[in-house]
Amino acid sequence: MVSLILGLAACDAAGPGFSGAEKAIREQDGACFTLRRRGDLVEAIRTNPEVLPQFQAVAPKAGIAAQLWTGCRAEWVMGDPAMMVVGMACAGRTPPKLPKRRHTMYCELFAGIGNSFEMECHKT
Template sequence: MRWLSCVLLLLGLAACDAAGPGFYGAEKRIREVEGARFTLRFQGALVEATRTNPDWLPRFPDVARKAGIAAQIESGCRADWVEGDPAMMWIGLSCDGKPAPKRPRRPKTLYCDIGDVTRRGATYAGALTCRK
């Protein structure tokens, strides 16, 4: 029964299209391009695109191209850049000859290793070592 709950939770999260920071309250628009479905939210010339269709091991360049096309269709502007990952992207639009907004700063990535794992009954403990 526990595995069924996990599967249902994962299926529910697979199509999550909640707005990210800075896009709360923005009107959402749904657009499908070449089989990929996106929820688009606009804040001026910046677009948040969330892919909501299931896809097995999607490649970022392929998904980014489709998200850029979706944003161009919805806005009538040119997609200048796309940042993010295959699930959620930001797109900078160039409208009416104006330059696209600057790319958002990427958060710092930490690479972590788990070591010294011990088990006591159903509880696990270990050490986490991270580096930039």
């Protein structure tokens, strides 16, 4: 029971580079986020339960939540449906460059036989 409580308490723990940053809880179009800001970067951790969310559906909500919280303009969002980083253009400054990623995997989930699923992934 204690491990379950500790696991749930850590579900919005700060990612690398955002530890100790002030956090805000925001809701946008049914998605709940814990937001943390370091300069012109905002970390957005989605905390609401959702079955197989798609990044393309969640990322705009995270960007809007970050914009409303900071008063800056969201220029890009990267990450996955659970944890994203948003590059912000604030006070006339250009946004930070999009960090380079080693590899991106895109996966599709297909219904299998009975209660099983199949996943097909490819690298870009």
